Amino acid sequence: MIHRLKKIWLVLNRTERQYALGLVIIFIVALGGVLWFVIISTTTTFPARGGTLRIGVVGQPTSLNPLLSESGAEKDITHLLFSPLSKLTETIELTKTGDAWTVRLKEDLVWHDGQPIISDDIIFSGEQIQDPSTQSPLFSYWQGAQFERLSEREVKIVPPPRSSPLLFEEHLKRLSPIPKHIFSSTPPQNWSLSEYNLRPVGSGPYRFQKMVLENDGFLQSYTLSAFREGNEKNTPYIQTILVRLFKDRKEAETDFRYGKIDSLGGIDPYEAKSIGRPAQTILYQTPSYYAVFINQSQNNLLKNSSIRKVLDGSIPRDQLVSAVLNNYGVGITTPHLPLGENKEVDRSQEILNTLGWTKNVEGKLERAVGDQKEKPEDLVLTVPNLPFLEHTARLLKESWEDIGFTVTVKVMPSEKVTEEIVPRRDYQLLLFGNVPQPQEDLYPFWHSSQIFHPGLNLSLYKNPSLDTLLTKIRATTSSPERATVVEEAERLIRDDLPAIFLYSPAYVHLTTKELKGIKPNESFIFPEDRFSDISEWHLRTKRALKETNTP
Numbered sequence: 316m317i318h319r320l321k322k323i324w325l326v327l328n329r330t331e332r333q334y335a336l337g338l339v340i341i342f343i344v345a346l347g348g349v350l351w352f353v354i355i356s357t358t359t360t361f362p363a364r365g366g367t368l369r370i371g372v373v374g375q376p377t378s379l380n381p382l383l384s385e386s387g388a389e390k391d392i393t394h395l396l397f398s399p400l401s402k403l404t405e406t407i408e409l410t411k412t413g414d415a416w417t418v419r420l421k422e423d424l425v426w427h428d429g430q431p432i433i434s435d436d437i438i439f440s441g442e443q444i445q446d447p448s449t450q451s452p453l454f455s456y457w458q459g460a461q462f463e464r465l466s467e468r469e470v471k472i473v474p475p476p477r478s479s480p481l482l483f484e485e486h487l488k489r490l491s492p493i494p495k496h497i498f499s500s501t502p503p504q505n506w507s508l509s510e511y512n513l514r515p516v517g518s519g520p521y522r523f524q525k526m527v528l529e530n531d532g533f534l535q536s537y538t539l540s541a542f543r544e545g546n547e548k549n550t551p552y553i554q555t556i557l558v559r560l561f562k563d564r565k566e567a568e569t570d571f572r573y574g575k576i577d578s579l580g581g582i583d584p585y586e587a588k589s590i591g592r593p594a595q596t597i598l599y600q601t602p603s604y605y606a607v608f609i610n611q612s613q614n615n616l617l618k619n620s621s622i623r624k625v626l627d628g629s630i631p632r633d634q635l636v637s638a639v640l641n642n643y644g645v646g647i648t649t650p651h652l653p654l655g656e657n658k659e660v661d662r663s664q665e666i667l668n669t670l671g672w673t674k675n676v677e678g679k680l681e682r683a684v685g686d687q688k689e690k691p692e693d694l695v696l697t698v699p700n701l702p703f704l705e706h707t708a709r710l711l712k713e714s715w716e717d718i719g720f721t722v723t724v725k726v727m728p729s730e731k732v733t734e735e736i737v738p739r740r741d742y743q744l745l746l747f748g749n750v751p752q753p754q755e756d757l758y759p760f761w762h763s764s765q766i767f768h769p770g771l772n773l774s775l776y777k778n779p780s781l782d783t784l785l786t787k788i789r790a791t792t793s794s795p796e797r798a799t800v801v802e803e804a805e806r807l808i809r810d811d812l813p814a815i816f817l818y819s820p821a822y823v824h825l826t827t828k829e830l831k832g833i834k835p836n837e838s839f840i841f842p843e844d845r846f847s848d849i850s851e852w853h854l855r856t857k858r859a860l861k862e863t864n865t866p
Contacts, residue, residue: 362832364541366854367555371567371576375534375560379515380506381491382444382451387581387842392558394843395539396427396517397491398546403432403518407488409480409792410471416487420468424546426494427522432546434470438462439495441472449503456486479789481797485753492518520551520850534560545850552832552853577830580845582823584643585703595828596643598821599839602754604647605704605746607696607711607815608773613743616692621666623812628663629714635818639706644820649805650749650757663718672719680719693721697742699729704746707817711746738768745773752840755801758785761808776813829854 374388381393400407405419424432441462444451451457459475474483494516501509513534514523521539529535537558541551559576561567571579572592582590607626611618632646667673671682672691681688694715698708705726712722727736736742749760749771759765762785765772784804791797808814824845826833832851836844 360856362552362851362853363855363857364550364552364853365554366552367557368553368578368830368852368854369557369559369576371559371561371571371579373561373564373567373581376513378507378512380493380512382440382449382453382493383506385452388560390841390843391580391846392537393491393515393517394519394846395521395556395558395849396515396519396523397493398517398519399489399491400437401488402547403492407484413480413792415471415473416484417465418470418472418487421546422468424518426496426518427516427542428494428497430494430496432492432494432518433467434464435467436492436495437470437472437490438464439499440490440492443493443498443503446503449506453486453490456483479756480792481753481756481789484792494518518546520545520547521556524555533562536560547850549850551850552855553849556849571825574827577827578824579826580822580824581842582825583703584640584820584823585706587643587823587825588641590825592825593828594825595830595833597824597826597833597835597845598643599824599835599845600645600837601750601819601822601839602752603748603750604650604819605707605748605817606650607817608742608745608747609812609814610740610742610745610773610775612775614692614694616694617743619670620812621670622691623815625663625666625718626715626720627812627815628661628666629718630815630817631710631714632818635707635710638710639703640818640820643823644818646818647816649809649816650751650760651754651801651805667718674719678716678719679721691720693723694744695723695725695742696744696746697725697727697732697736698746699732700726701729708746737773740768740773740775747773754840755788755797757801757804757808758789761785761804761813774813776811778807778811781807831856 372388372391374386376384376386376389376392378384378389379393379396381397384390384393400418403420403424405421406417408417409415410417418434418437420432420434420437426432441457441460443449444453444457445460447454457475459478461473463471463473465471472487474480497511497516498506498509506512513526517523520542522542524538524540526537527535537560539556539558541554543550545551559567559570561570564581567576567579568582568590570576571594572590574592587596609617609623616622627648632648636642636644636646667680672680673682675681675688679690681690683689696708696711698704708724708726712724715722732745732747737745737747751757751760759771761772761776761781763772763777763779763782764770766775766777781804784800784807788797788800788804791800822839822842822845824833830852832848832853834848834851836847839845
């Protein structure tokens with residue numbers, strides 16, 4: 316066959332050979348296209364195991380014990396090494412009497428050293444949190460809790476006296492136990508000296524492999540490997556996690572820009588698009604929000620609810636989200652997102668006219684009082700010196716001055732705002748942020764008992780009806796019933812307008828485009844929650860025949 320084709324080729328002239336060669340190329344390309352179409356139509360891609368993911372984390376861990384972790388770097392790494400009870404348990408349920416929780420572990424759970432995870436580990440962890448010598452940041456949430464061993468896999472937990480079911484349930488689900496067989500022989504005050512403090516034996520999707528320490532004592536990196544005997548539904552697809560530690564965010568962003576790391580969380584939405592590297596942007600909607608908190612005692616004008624409505628109604632929320640957050644977030648009108656996304660018609664000018672306020676030739680508000688012209692008090696907006704908040708303040712000033720108010724923006728160092736201005740409540744209008752944890756818990760920010768420092772009721776807002784609702788939210792164990800009470804509380808806040816709610820920024824997580832399998836976590840609260848589905852992340856794929864449904 317080949318000999319005959321060769322003889323035919325030899326008798327062709329140059330032009331005929333060119334045509335023949337072209338036809339052959341077209342045939343090969345067409346055949347390749349048909350084969351590729353057949354492959355694509357009869358197969359599908361699946362995650363494949365393997366690969367190394369380089370994660371950037373800013374900061375230095377001093378303890379990778381989840382009972383002691385406080386910094387962002389510590390929480391990020393411990394979230395990879397330890398699993399919370401929400402992932403280790405079959406059930407976490409209230410008892411029939413409603414005064415305790417029953418926790419039942421899954422079967423065949425093991426620590427990274429192969430020892431079984433049992434109810435004794437939960438009890439030990441809870442008791443160590445309550446020991447003052449442990450100095451756990453979780454102490455206040457667990458002080459007074461009682462534990463009863465029901466079996467090797469079950470434990471009964473009585474919450475602390477006067478504990479809120481809403482808050483305690485969250486802390487219970489997020490508790491990451493530590494291994495009793497490792498720590499029980501070491502006094503808590505000596506845990507920081509233990510080898511396991513920075514080389515932990517955990518229960519999470521990844522296990523400690525090695526760490527690199529520089530000569531000056533700076534922890535450069537952690538290498539973690541997939542836990543193949545895993546406690547979750549499957550072994551993580553990515554074989555190795557390399558956690559690179561950075562001294563500051565600028566250094567981390569530079570390394571991400573130049574491809575030295577593959578994943579970096581906590582990017583400021585205001586600066587996210589300036590990173591300058593083609594990347595995958597993963598957004599997690601957070602419960603945090605920013606608002607202008609109104610201290611009515613500092614300006615008589617602000618005591619008028621109609622004026623507060625005017626200020627609120629003129630807010631260009633879409634512009635704020637676009638210009639300040641790069642569309643990485645949502646505009647809000649209440650502190651709780653489901654209701655806060657509703658938009659309302661701006662009635663600012665109509666309200667001002669009703670109150671008798673009109674613009675003079677200078678574009679400023681005034682109204683007749685007898686034979687005199689009265690001008691409204693100037694508004695003073697205090698703002699921390701953070702770029703995105705300063706930009707927000709400029710847009711607010713423009714909007715309020717457009718309708719005739721005189722606005723002064725006082726930009727102050729963030730530390731001074733948090734350490735002096737906020738404790739003294741020394742402001743008329745304060746541009747500031749809140750982070751409800753969990754999102755339904757509005758008590759710390761709006762209950763009248765929190766109007767003085769260290770309370771977080773920055774508007775000094777008092778409403779007995781709201782106080783009752785906020786207390787009820789914390790005491791309600793039924794999620795649907797709690798949602799109804801939250802909605803009612805939000806309506807009260809919306810009607811009174813003790814603050815002007817602006818936007819809720821998203822948590823911005825940038826990754827290489829090769830990383831697949833990430834699904835934004837709907838219950839995202841803390842930055843480390845971005846790793847909640849890391850077992851599903853993958854860098855490699857494989858193809859397999861599609862399943863066919865036979866009759």
